[in-house]
Amino acid sequence: MKKTLITLSFLPLALWLATSSASAMHIAEGFLPGRWAVAWGAVALPFIAAGLLAIRKKVELDPKVKVLLAMAGAFAFVLSALKIPSVTGSCSHPTGVGLGAILFGAAPMAVLGTIVLLFQALLLAHGGLTTLGANVFSMAIVGPFVSYFAYRLLKRAKAPAAVSVFVAAFLGDLMTYVTTSFQLSAAFPGESFLFSLGKFMSIFALTQLPLAVAEGILTVVVFNVLEKYNGEQLQALKVI
Amino acid sequence: MKKNIWKKNVILVLIVIALAVFPLYYARGSEFGGADDQAGAVIVEIAPEYEPWFEPIIEPASGEIASLLFSLQAATGSGIVFFILGRMTAKPKAAETTVGSGALGN
Numbered sequence: 001m002k003k004t005l006i007t008l009s010f011l012p013l014a015l016w017l018a019t020s021s022a023s024a025m026h027i028a029e030g031f032l033p034g035r036w037a038v039a040w041g042a043v044a045l046p047f048i049a050a051g052l053l054a055i056r057k058k059v060e061l062d063p064k065v066k067v068l069l070a071m072a073g074a075f076a077f078v079l080s081a082l083k084i085p086s087v088t089g090s091c092s093h094p095t096g097v098g099l100g101a102i103l104f105g106a107a108p109m110a111v112l113g114t115i116v117l118l119f120q121a122l123l124l125a126h127g128g129l130t131t132l133g134a135n136v137f138s139m140a141i142v143g144p145f146v147s148y149f150a151y152r153l154l155k156r157a158k159a160p161a162a163v164s165v166f167v168a169a170f171l172g173d174l175m176t177y178v179t180t181s182f183q184l185s186a187a188f189p190g191e192s193f194l195f196s197l198g199k200f201m202s203i204f205a206l207t208q209l210p211l212a213v214a215e216g217i218l219t220v221v222v223f224n225v226l227e228k229y230n231g232e233q234l235q236a237l238k239v240i
Numbered sequence: 241m242k243k244n245i246w247k248k249n250v251i252l253v254l255i256v257i258a259l260a261v262f263p264l265y266y267a268r269g270s271e272f273g274g275a276d277d278q279a280g281a282v283i284v285e286i287a288p289e290y291e292p293w294f295e296p297i298i299e300p301a302s303g304e305i306a307s308l309l310f311s312l313q314a315a316t317g318s319g320i321v322f323f324i325l326g327r328m329t330a331k332p333k334a335a336e337t338t339v340g341s342g343a344l345g346n
Contacts, residue, residue, distance in 0.1 A: 028276050030292030031283060071324040077317030081310045085263040089270025090278055124309050125296035126276075184279060190286035199282050207275045210263065214256045221249045222321070228245050229328045 026135045027180060029121070029128025036187045041133030044110070047141045051110035058104060062236065065104075068226075072100030073112040075222060079215060080116050080139075086207040094215035095176050098169030099222060101144035102151045103239055113140025138179035147172030161240060165223045170216035177204040 032040070058065050079096030086092060096116075100109045114136050120126040127135045147168040154164035181200035190196050226234060234240045264272075283290060300306035 026276055028280055028292070029296045030294035031280060033290075034293065067324055071321055074317040074320035074324075078314050078321060079317075081313035081317065083274065083310070084260045085267070085272045086275075087263045087266050088275075089263070089267035089272060090275045091272050092275045119313065121296075123298060123300075124306060124313075125299040128294065128296060130294045184283070188283050188286045188290070196282075196286055199286070200279060203275050203278045203282065210259050214259045217252050217256050217259075221252050222325070224245045224249055225325055225329065229325075 026117070026120075026127035026139070027131040027184065029125065030130055031128070032131050032134055032183075032187050034130075036183075037130045037133060039133075040131075040137050040183070044114075044133045044136040044141060047107065047110040048114055048136070051107040051112075054105065054107040055111060058108065064233065065237070068103060068230075068233065068237075069100075069108065069112075072103055072109075073115065075099050075219075076109075076112055076116050077119075079218065080120070084211050084214065086210050088203075088207045090203070090207050092177070092204070092207045092211055094211050094218070095139050095143050095173050096215065096219075097140060097144050097176075098147035098165075098172040098215065099219045101147040101172060102165060102168055102219075102223070103226075103234070103237060106141070106144040106148040109144035110136065110140045113144065116140075134183050135180075138183065139176045142179045143172040143176035146175040161223070161227060162220050165220050166216040168216075169219035170212045173212035173215040174205065174208055177208040180204050 055069065058069070076096035076099075079094040081093065083091040083093045095113070097109045097113050100112055114132075117127055117132060117135050117139065121128050121132055121135075150171045151164050151168035154167060155161075159167075178201065181197060181204045184200045185193050185196035188196055227240060231240065280292075300309055
């Protein structure tokens with residue numbers, strides 16, 4: 001009953017947001033010069049490989065982990081489909097990779113995030129194949145690493161779990177788009193790198209701020225349920 | 241205690257909804273287009289000679305179809321998330337029903 005309530009409270013949000021705007025985030029197809037496209041792809045590949053190994057190891061250790069992994073991937077799938085209006089008057093979407101990074105560490109999220117980005121690049125003309133490496137780097141590598149380390153640090157500092165989860169997901173989301181801004185300014189320095197950075201930051205990072213808060217909160221919502229009903233597995237994964 | 245987390249979660253979700261609705265008033269009159277389109281515009285401004293050198297292989301035929309695909313993405317994802325959360329949370333409930341009928345109440 002309560003569960004249904006939660007589900008229902010998500011529905012109108014999801015429906016309304018999914019229909020609200022036609023375009024969104026990430027570096028668009030063809031918008032990175034060739035050498036940058038190749039370079040970011042080369043940087044991203046080893047992380048994806050490490051992620052595949054990490055997933056295999058976790059699953060070997062405990063096959064039941066697959067279910068949680070699927071959920072973490074699905075969570076990223078939902079959140080990155082939700083283009084939410086922001087105070088800057090434009091829309092962007094959260095990444096949803098923080099939850100998985102908290103549960104499994106950063107490396108597996110490189111794989112799950114890549115799947116999400118591939119789906120959007122291939123079917124939705126959102127992001128792109130030539131910019132996949134750069135987008136994987138920001139959303140599936142930097143974001144999860146930031147989330148993972150933020151969570152571990154806060155946990156060590158004995159912060160309440162909800163606070164650690166919120167801050168971790170918030171920072172991971174925000175840093176993803178800060179990274180995107182850096183990537184674009186590096187490729188398009190124009191008059192000066194800093195000038196470009198300011199421009200891109202004011203678009204991506206500023207728009208992302210309230211969305212990062214939203215992602216932090218939604219991650220806490222799911223984490224609350226996991227902690228309550230699946231505490232054993234979280235302990236086995238050394239999350240709590 | 242169990243009741244608490246659901247109450248807490250509903251409040252948290254309401255905050256998220258408020259966060260998403262607030263910009264519609266705060267920045268009313270804006271286009272609410274995608275931030276990536278704006279970034280594209282800035283790139284054209286910074287580097288007017290730059291030509292995007294690759295086009296998306298498949299482009300959704302219209303905004304409607306794009307929103308269909310995005311809803312499918314969200315629906316698939318949330319289907320899986322709530323299926324798994326449902327299974328997780330169902331266990332203790334099944335145990336409750338054998339004890340008494342109170343579980344039906346809420």
